[in-house]
Amino acid sequence: xxxxxxxxxxxxxxxxxxxxxxxxxxxxxxxxxxxxxxxxxxxxxxxxxxxxxxxxxxxxxxxxxxxxxxxxxxxxxxxxxxxxxxxxxxxxxxxxxxxxxxxxxxxxxxxxxxxxxxxxxxxxxxxxxxxxxxxxxxxxxxxxxxxxxxxxxxxxxxxxxxxxxxxxxxxxxxxxxxxxxxxxxxxxxxxxxxxxxxxxxxxxxxxxxxxxxxxxxxxx
Ligand code: DX5
Ligand code: ZN
Numbered sequence: 760x761x762x763x764x765x766x767x768x769x770x771x772x773x774x775x776x777x778x779x780x781x782x783x784x785x786x787x788x789x790x791x792x793x794x795x796x797x798x799x800x801x802x803x804x805x806x807x808x809x810x811x812x813x814x815x816x817x818x819x820x821x822x823x824x825x826x827x828x829x830x831x832x833x834x835x836x837x838x839x840x841x842x843x844x845x846x847x848x849x850x851x852x853x854x855x856x857x858x859x860x861x862x863x864x865x866x867x868x869x870x871x872x873x874x875x876x877x878x879x880x881x882x883x884x885x886x887x888x889x890x891x892x893x894x895x896x897x898x899x900x901x902x903x904x905x906x907x908x909x910x911x912x913x914x915x916x917x918x919x920x921x922x923x924x925x926x927x928x929x930x931x932x933x934x935x936x937x938x939x940x941x942x943x944x945x946x947x948x949x950x951x952x953x954x955x956x957x958x959x960x961x962x963x964x965x966x967x968x969x970x971x972x973x974x975x976x977x978x979x
Contacts, residue, residue, distance in 0.1 A: 763947045764790035765973045766824050766933070767966070768957035769815070770806060770904045777811075780961065781818040787970040791824040791846070793935070793955045798829035801853055802902035809842055816843040824955075826874060826935065828901050829853065833860055840867035848872030848895045851879055861890040872933070876901065877909050881919040888926045893953065894919060899936030904957040908937030913949050920950035940969075943976035 767789050772780040784792055794815065797806040815823065822845035827835070832849040839847055847869045854860050857873065864871040873884060874895035884894060896915050899906035916932055923930045931952040938946065939959030946954060954973050963969035 760977050761947070762974055762977045763943070763951060764931075764953040765970055766791035766793040766953055766955045767960040767970060768793040768795060768904065768935075768955050770795045771957035771961035773961070777814060778818050780966075781815060783966055784970075785818075785820045787967045788974045789821055789970050791953070792819050792821045793824045793826060793957075794844075795826050796829055797902060801830045801850065802828045804902045809838060812839070812842040812844075822846070824848070824872075824933075824953075826872075826895065826955075827853075828874075833863065836860070836863055836869075837867055840864075840869050844869055846870040846872050846893060848874045848893070850874045850876065850901075851883065852876055858887055858890055861887065865890075865892075874901070874935075875915075877911070881915050881922060884919075885922055885926070888922065888928045888930055891928070891930050893931045893933050895933045895935055895955075897936055898934050898938065901936070905962075906937055908942055913945065916946065916949040916951055938973075940972055940976070943973050947976045 795806050797804045799805040824846045825839050825844040826848045847864045851873050861871040870892035872893040872895050873891050898908050898912040933953035934951045935955035938954050938956045960966050960969045
């Protein structure tokens with residue numbers, strides 16, 4: 760039985776009670792904290808950056824999975840690594856020299872992630888898979904929490920799984936956007952290793968139980 764890793768997304772937390780929500784994550788079965796950085800240019804929204812990461816590091820005991828929805832991510836990789844990121848995802852669509860960027864992320868001691876917008880085919884990663892620790896498949900157009908899951912995502916997960924098998928790398932597949940109990944098992948069955956969940960966790964009556972349920976979506 761393979762259980763997925765679960766990464767609750769901070770974007771859906773109550774920012775006026777950040778410490779409380781981080782302690783809740785600490786007590787839960789979550790494997791990561793997903794940290795969405797939006798710059799108002801790559802995506803039509805602005806979220807949070809370094810001061811919040813600093814505050815998060817003070818209270819959060821889980822590894823931080825940083826999702827950079829920003830243009831020119833190379834400029835900030837060192838700073839996010841120093842800020843305590845365990846994984847740094849850059850968007851394929853924002854990187855001209857992706858191989859160089861991924862090498863840089865590993866050099867600063869982080870796991871290297873590549874995020875794909877819904878329209879970006881997974882086949883574009885074929886020649887760089889060895890440099891990627893995690894592929895973050897966006898199952899919504901990035902920029903906002905609480906959007907509806909795009910069903911075409913399943914095909915992308917299956918195709919990517921084949922590519923990973925063929926290249927014999929240990930790259931993980933992470934899915935982000937509209938993930939909850941209604942689709943978690945199907946996502947895991949298709950090949951997802953890490954489930955990101957914002958509103959389905961923090962919007963639940965019992966967020967810890969929501970995390971436990973996501974964690975129990977497994978494939979044989
Ligand atoms: C969307 C972000 C997601 C978001 C997911 O641009 O990258 O991580 O927080 O939120 P839900 O789970 O509510 O779709
Ligand atoms: Zn995200």
